[in-house]
Amino acid sequence: MSTQKPPNSSTHTTSKPTQKTIAEITGLAVTTVSRALQGDEKIAQATRLRVSKVAEEIGYVPDRAAQRLRTGKTKVISLILDPHNEILGFGNSLITGVAHALAGTDYHLNVTPQFLGGDPIEPVEYIVRNKLADGIIFSRTRPFDERVRFLRERSFPFTTHGRTEFGYQHSYVDYDNEKFAYESVLRLMQKGRRRICVILPPNHFTFHQHLNYGYMRAIRQEGLQRYIPEGINLDSDMPEIFEWAQTIAGTSDAPDGFICPGETSFLAIANGYRQAGKERGRDFDAVVKSSSQTLHQIDSQIDNISEDIRQAGALLGANLLKTMLHPDGPFEQTIQDPDITFPALKSYQD
Amino acid sequence: MSTQKPPNSSTHTTSKPTQKTIAEITGLAVTTVSRALQGDEKIAQATRLRVSKVAEEIGYVPDRAAQRLRTGKTKVISLILDPHNEILGFGNSLITGVAHALAGTDYHLNVTPQFLGGDPIEPVEYIVRNKLADGIIFSRTRPFDERVRFLRERSFPFTTHGRTEFGYQHSYVDYDNEKFAYESVLRLMQKGRRRICVILPPNHFTFHQHLNYGYMRAIRQEGLQRYIPEGINLDSDMPEIFEWAQTIAGTSDAPDGFICPGETSFLAIANGYRQAGKERGRDFDAVVKSSSQTLHQIDSQIDNISEDIRQAGALLGANLLKTMLHPDGPFEQTIQDPDITFPALKSYQD
DNA sequence: TCCGATATTTGTAACGTTATAAGTACTATG
DNA sequence: CATAGTACTTATAACGTTACAAATATCGGA
Structure with a gap:
């Protein structure tokens, strides 16, 4: 048994396999290996197959840093x-x-x-x-x-x-936030609500406009009074919304319908109203936009419009x-x- | 005006500046630039300063792919x-x-x-x-x-x-979930609760054990009855927890205290109990673990233990x-x- | 003046990949 | 049998960086 190492033997011991390793095993040039792995039609199908098989066997994964540098x-x-x-x-x-x-x-x-x-x-x-x-x-x-x-x-x-x-x-x-807002108003009217409030996102977002358009279109069409809170928006902290809701719940023209384009605003409002002795379903209703079915399943009386x-x-x-x-x-x-x-x-x- | 291009002029027009660009501007070798940018003490401080100033000026950013490939x-x-x-x-x-x-x-x-x-x-x-x-x-x-x-x-x-x-x-x-659970039991007892239930995470997680230990330590110490729901855990969907809560709320030995290591489980339970005609503060209390102050600020009666x-x-x-x-x-x-x-x-x- | 020590800078090669241009072998055509 | 075409393979260089070894300049001391 010879302990001598042949001069050209590459020591692919435990080091990470590269295209070079594949080239040595298959006897091909590194370039060929590279192109074979890319599925280049100019490389014989037999070669492509052999290369990818060897690559698979030795657990070759391309070096993303090298690819990135080169390409x-x-x-x-x-x-x-x-x-x-x-x-x-x-x-x-x-x-x-x-x-x-x-x-x-x-x-x-x-x-x-x-x-x-x-x-x-x-x-x-x-x-x-x-x-x-x-x-x-x-x-x-x-x-x-x-x-x-x-x-x-x-x-x-x-x-x-x-x-x-x-x-x-x-x-x-x-x-389609415009449609969401429009349909929400109609739904709340169906339930007998007339003082319908919408919680809008900060007005620098485009979807603020869309929600507003849809809401206003329905409000005008149905001859209702516009109710958009000041100082509160969709991004306000839950406690802020909660406090606001608790306060307005006591006023004489308190909204009896809410359009909440998100679950958190609804939760805060419902809690605020409840704290003021008002119950959902009896004193007010809401249409909530949510991504999951969570809220809807907890209480089927919450009207839910889904955004996937x-x-x-x-x-x-x-x-x-x-x-x-x-x-x-x-x-x-x-x-x-x-x-x-x-x-x-x-x-x-x- | 000569239109001829000197043979060695590098065209640093709009292309991304590299260390080579800096080397050409300063007249240094690329190696020196590299080491200067690394803050190598062996490079004269004056050089380091000059290099980083030029780098700043021309908006040099290191190429992460190259760094990654090399190092x-x-x-x-x-x-x-x-x-x-x-x-x-x-x-x-x-x-x-x-x-x-x-x-x-x-x-x-x-x-x-x-x-x-x-x-x-x-x-x-x-x-x-x-x-x-x-x-x-x-x-x-x-x-x-x-x-x-x-x-x-x-x-x-x-x-x-x-x-x-x-x-x-x-x-x-x-x-320290052990402490959280232990202290929660004591708090609920302070409020006069005796049938204390804990919502545990799935038992393959380590913090399931810790919560359980803390809970059981307090339960034994105070001579209470253990109440750990089956089929429900911290990862269950809200509707599942909701339904479970609604069901047990009607039983004779319904828990009057809950330890919720997360807000969502609490929300589901509170809703389930309410649906069954039971009110928090009157019929039951809860200690909730939460990261924000959200829940606590919505209702100060919810005892909150914070996890930052x-x-x-x-x-x-x-x-x-x-x-x-x-x-x-x-x-x-x-x-x-x-x-x-x-x-x-x-x-x-x- | 020469020597070695110190301070500073530099050339070369390499990381793993791929684009380009160039090669080789084989086949078909006249 | 030369030629052109086809099918496939390969050598070379480069992407931007850094490790290493080597070179150069500077200085104090004998």
Whole structure:
């Protein structure tokens, strides 16, 4: 038994296998291995098969840093999330949806936190500056969103959750908040409510406008009185909303119907009213927008209009992938239709 | 004016500045620039200053892919998050905390989703396999956690939220759930409650044991009857808990005190009891563990014991950084003390 | 003036991958 | 049998950074 080491034997002992390892095993050149792994048609099918089999056997995984350095592509999609509490589980649902869209591709999902109170442009600038991703997804879009402008100027691929009001187009996924608000008013009227209040998001968000339009359209059409709280919005802390609700519950023109585009605002309002001796179903009703069936199942009297956040995430991911594949293709724009399935009114006679 | 291009003129037009650009401007070698930027003491201070000034001016940012390829370090910390709804805003708080700990270092935070129902080892294996991070943080730790074993075997740096029961040690941050449960029982007794029920997490989690120990210690000490629901746990859906609560509320030995290690379980229980005609404060009381002050501020009668998740994140980040810096140093182990500050009992006479 | 010590800078190679251009072998055609 | 085409493979260089070894300059002392 010889202890001598042949001069050209590479010591693939425990070190991570690379294309070089595959090349040595198969006797091919590294270039061939690389192209075979990419599925290049110019490489004989037999070779491609052999290479991928060996790769599989030795547990080869491409070095993303090297790929990234060479190609300039990070193969990463960044999802920017800010910690608003509007809809329970919003972040997780969105993540799950995007991850679902990315499954099967070689793209990784990277979640970048948007700090409370921080400028929304910051994480975007940071990602572009350091080339941390090939594409960006963000939410809470504004009519003239700085981030959209910034990314457009640099031709950096992105998709937004929510629309803008710029003259030019871009890829987005949005929910038909106008319809949600409109239908909510009608539903509350069906239940005999006349003093209908809507909780709006801060007015710098585009979906503030949409909710407002839908609400006002129904209010005017039905000849009702507009009731939009001042000082309170969808992003207010629960205690703030709670206190406000408790206060107004005692007034003579207290609302008897609420449109809550999120669960937390509803919970705070219901608690505030209850503290003031008012009961839901008897003294007031509400239509709540939620992503899960949670609230609805706890109390079937709460009218629930669903916004499928997970689906929104999946659409955002798919739209972004398309946008990156065809930079000059059409803009992928999707509007989600509210799922309006109210329980029959007769059930209230029980 | 000559239109001829000197042979060696590099065209630093609009292309991204690199160390080479700095080298050309300063007349130094690329190596010198690299070492100057690293703050190497062997480089003259004057040079270091000049280099960093030029770098600043031309907007140089290091190419992370190149650094990563060369050094093998990703400079990324991965936080694995699963979408449990136990404590409201758990994920966001944890992210914020870790990000805070990482601010000022050159580490990036990468959030990896743990899919519901997926094997917890999967994201860990994926990260290690593809070398997507230098360190990992995860939560929901189990007594003999597969992930801990996996990472230990490979000497991959990590910190956990929650302890294990392995013979060997590792870095962690945990909350004193034993104390939380114990103190909760005492508090409910103070309020005159005797049939005290605790909602426990699934029993494969370590903090199930801790909560159980604390609860049982107090129960035995006070000579009470143990009340632990079957079929329901902290991870059950709200509707499930709601239904369970509604059912037991009607029984003769219905609990009059609840220990809820999370807000959602409390909300479901309170709703279930209310549906059965029972009111909190009159028919039952609860001690709730929460991260925000939300619930407590909505209703001051809810006794709240706080778990500072944001701080936990900051500690996890700090612990992990230390662990990575001193791989053979002592294990960083931190236990968070519950913040027990109940409102005075006399306030209930109002 | 020469020597060694100290301070500072530099050239070379490499991390793992892929784009480009260039090669080789085989087959069909005239 | 030369030639052109086809099918496939390969050598070379480069992405931007840093580790290592080597070079150069500066200075005090004998």
